[in-house]
Amino acid sequence: MKIIVVGAVAGGATVASQVRRVLPDAEIIVYEKSRDMSFANCGLPYYLGNIIESRNHLVQASAASFKEKKDISVKLYHEVTAVDTAAKTVTVLDHLTGQTSTDSYDKLILSPGGRAVRLPQLTDSDITFPVRTLEDTDIIEQHIEKKEVKNALIIGAGYISIEMIENLKNRGLNITLLHRSEQLLKTMDAQFLPHLTKLLTDHEIRLQLNDEVDTIDNGTVTFKSGLTGQYELIIEAVGITPNTEFLKNSSIELNDKGYIKTDHYFGTTAEDVYALGDAIETFYRHTGDRTTVALAWGAHRAASLIAEHLAGEKQAFQGLLGTNILRLFDHAIASVGISEAEVRNYDALQVTFDQYPTARYMPQSHPMHVSVYYRRDNRQILRACFFGKQGVDKRVDVIATAMMNNMTVDDLKDIEIAYAPPFSSPKDIINMIGYRAE
Ligand code: FAD
Numbered sequence: 001m002k003i004i005v006v007g008a009v010a011g012g013a014t015v016a017s018q019v020r021r022v023l024p025d026a027e028i029i030v031y032e033k034s035r036d037m038s039f040a041n042c043g044l045p046y047y048l049g050n051i052i053e054s055r056n057h058l059v060q061a062s063a064a065s066f067k068e069k070k071d072i073s074v075k076l077y078h079e080v081t082a083v084d085t086a087a088k089t090v091t092v093l094d095h096l097t098g099q100t101s102t103d104s105y106d107k108l109i110l111s112p113g114g115r116a117v118r119l120p121q122l123t124d125s126d127i128t129f130p131v132r133t134l135e136d137t138d139i140i141e142q143h144i145e146k147k148e149v150k151n152a153l154i155i156g157a158g159y160i161s162i163e164m165i166e167n168l169k170n171r172g173l174n175i176t177l178l179h180r181s182e183q184l185l186k187t188m189d190a191q192f193l194p195h196l197t198k199l200l201t202d203h204e205i206r207l208q209l210n211d212e213v214d215t216i217d218n219g220t221v222t223f224k225s226g227l228t229g230q231y232e233l234i235i236e237a238v239g240i241t242p243n244t245e246f247l248k249n250s251s252i253e254l255n256d257k258g259y260i261k262t263d264h265y266f267g268t269t270a271e272d273v274y275a276l277g278d279a280i281e282t283f284y285r286h287t288g289d290r291t292t293v294a295l296a297w298g299a300h301r302a303a304s305l306i307a308e309h310l311a312g313e314k315q316a317f318q319g320l321l322g323t324n325i326l327r328l329f330d331h332a333i334a335s336v337g338i339s340e341a342e343v344r345n346y347d348a349l350q351v352t353f354d355q356y357p358t359a360r361y362m363p364q365s366h367p368m369h370v371s372v373y374y375r376r377d378n379r380q381i382l383r384a385c386f387f388g389k390q391g392v393d394k395r396v397d398v399i400a401t402a403m404m405n406n407m408t409v410d411d412l413k414d415i416e417i418a419y420a421p422p423f424s425s426p427k428d429i430i431n432m433i434g435y436r437a438e
Pocket of ligand 1: 246
């Protein structure tokens, strides 16, 4: 069997490895349009923050090591520009030679990911960079060193912006966060906004909200509000768009935002074509609603299931919960489930409170903020969000486990949490959600 994979980073490299595990005799070719394969996207901000000391730690494999250890051919700088699902071929452009060729497949696996959305006002700016790839990261690192950057403007208020704030601040830069509205971090419940804003301002992050870049002249930015600022570095993190243009003339169906529609086996609408990662539309596990989630867990789960499917097992994907977490200085923010905006499609109730994650009398204990939405009719948990200093990761993972097992909000009272004063309370936050739910 000949398998072609498009994309060689999180989803692509993982699925190729998983396929090799279950199909030792398959011919596997991975096309990657850019310079690097199999690097740790999630670690890029921490490398720029000097938390990860060696760049080598970000690179998990090379084309040579894939060939040698797994007999997988990875062709870097090779972009798949078209797919013919009737002929079962892909068109490939070699960026090094400019040559175009055609390759055939028995099975095609697409993991082209997404790219950073670029603001038209900033396309000519030579101090503005996205943080998406190792190449971007190398350029930013060199720029910071060469220009001795002191002042950075971070545009956008998603998790990459928040991680870049922490890391560039730790590196000693003065940071301004620019966002076109007041709603920072859509994965977080809006009611926690004052806590997030305080955390940012306590760490001397300048907030410029309800504003946008109007023009840029060298390092001088004029904002739509009329304000101006001087920066040596601008990080642009205003969202991603799927890299699926090469599929537009194929029979592989995309949704109206360009995401590849997939079924419960990560099959696309074309026979023998699978897709995974940031570029796909899939579904929520607990509600069945269609969604897109640009996070690593789904790509890795899909990689295993696709490989097993190719090997003849028919284990269906159970869906995503969108479980996510991020650190900001000494705090963590996490959520799981449908978004707060999506909760509005349901007749939902909310339980919200603050509680110490450890026994209250323990030194250095700080209250955690909790918000949980659940359906009024069947008490199903739709979404939970946590904001605090300690134990946020544990609480969000417990709720995710409860949600995947269809526990109701009332069932949370019965979860027997491990208790000792440094870790929780005899009635832990998880139990209290159940007790406080109306
Ligand atoms: P990618 O890993 O982006 O790989 C897609 C690859 O396909 C790219 O290399 C691209 O060049 C290539 N490609 C695209 N089109 C073509 C084509 N036509 N031909 C050939 N090659 C093509 N997720 C988390 O869960 N937790 C985190 O903490 C986290 N932090 C992150 C931090 C940063 C800075 C970034 C950028 C992402 C982070 N993510 C995180 C998201 C996570 O990295 C992605 O969900 C994951 O990488 C998606 O895998 P993918 O294979 O879909 O896309």
